Amino acid sequence: MPYYRQVGEIPRKRHTQFRTPEGGLYAEELMGVEGFSSDSALLYHRHLPTAIVDSQTADDQRRGTEPNLPLKPRHFKTPDLTWDNADAVTGRRVLFGNADVVIAFVAATAPSPLYRNATGDELLYVQTGSGVVETIYGALPVGDGDYVVIPTSCTYRVVPTAGEPMRILVLEATGHIGPPKRYLSAKGQFLEHSPYCERDVRGPSEPLLADGEDVDVLVRHRAGLTRFTYANHPFDVVGWDGCLYPWAFNVRDFEPITGRLHQPPPVHQTFEGPNFVVCSFCPRKVDYHPLSIPVPYNHANVDSDELMFYVGGNYEARKGSGIGIGSLSLHPAGCTHGPQPGAVEASLGADFFDETAVMVDTFRPLELGEAAQACEDDAYAWTWARRQRA
C-alpha cells in the first residue's frame, strides 16, 4: 500500500516487550509480502495469532470456468442474477477467470463469515449499497463507488447495512494489487500526475476488538477451502503500523485525465495486478479539439481481454447495444470492437460524458464462469452489423 500508517497502541521500538495492562505480553505478528523483502505491517495481538484448535476441509461449491468459445463480443446482465440472503464471501458467483484472477459478483444482504484469501489480494468494487469491511486492522465503512483493496491473508468479513443489498464486483488475484507504479515515486508517494493520491485513500482508523473463543475463519488457499477454528477471536489487535493494510478509494475521487483529442484507456488506469489492470471511466469533460471525435476509435487489443462493468450514466460508445447499468461487456483479444453504429456521429460536439465504468483488462484470456453463462445477452455480438447471418 502507498504509505505508512499507525493505528492504536504500539511500542516505541519494534520487536520489544509490549505489555498488556495486566502485565502480560502482547503477541507481535509481522504480515509481510515477498518474504520479508517488501511492504509489511506489525500487529500486536492480545492472544497468540497462531492458536488454532481445529482445521477442516470446507465444502467448496465453486465450479471451474470454461473456455470462451466461440470467440465473440459478449454482454452479460448482472441484474438478472439472483441470490437468496447471500453474504459477500460464500455468495460469490464466478463470472470469469483465468490463471491470474477470478472475477465474481455478489448481491450481499447477510454478514459474511470471517474469511481470508491466501492466494492473493482481493479488490472489491461496491456498485450499490453500503456496509462495513471488518478486518484485523480495524473497520472500513464502505459504500457505492468504493474500491476496497484487501491484502493477501488479511482476515476480514463484510457486514452489509440493512436495506439495499451490497452489489459487489470481486477480483480475486493470484498476487498483489496496487496503484500503477508509474504514478508512484521511488519511495512510494503518489506523483503529481497521478489521478488520485494519499488524500483520497482511506484506511482503518482505530482497532476493532472482539471477544470470543473457538471462532471459525474460512481460508481460501491454492488447494481449496479450509475452515480454521481459532482459540480466540482474531479481531484482537490493539495496534499496528506499517505499509500493508486494507484500504478504500472511491471512484468519484478519481480525477480524469482529458485532452484535446481522445485519450487512450491507460489514462484511466487505477490499479495494477498480476497480468491485469483496472481502469475507472468517470464523468468527465471530453475532447476539445474542434474536430475531435469524443468516443473511442475501433480498436483491437491484441494482447488483452477487455471487460467493462457499467455502473453509472449512459455509456456513450455503447448506446443502442442493450447495455445498461450493471451490464458487463467482454471484448476479447482476437476481436476488433468499437462504438456502436451511430455513436460516433452522435458524440460530435459533446463536451461532457456522464458515464462511470470499471474496466478490467487481462493479459491472459478470460474463461466464462457459471454466473456469466446464467446472464448472457446472446444478441450483443451482432449489434454492430445489426443483423445475424440468416
Ligand SMILES: [Fe+2]
Ligand atoms: Fe474497448
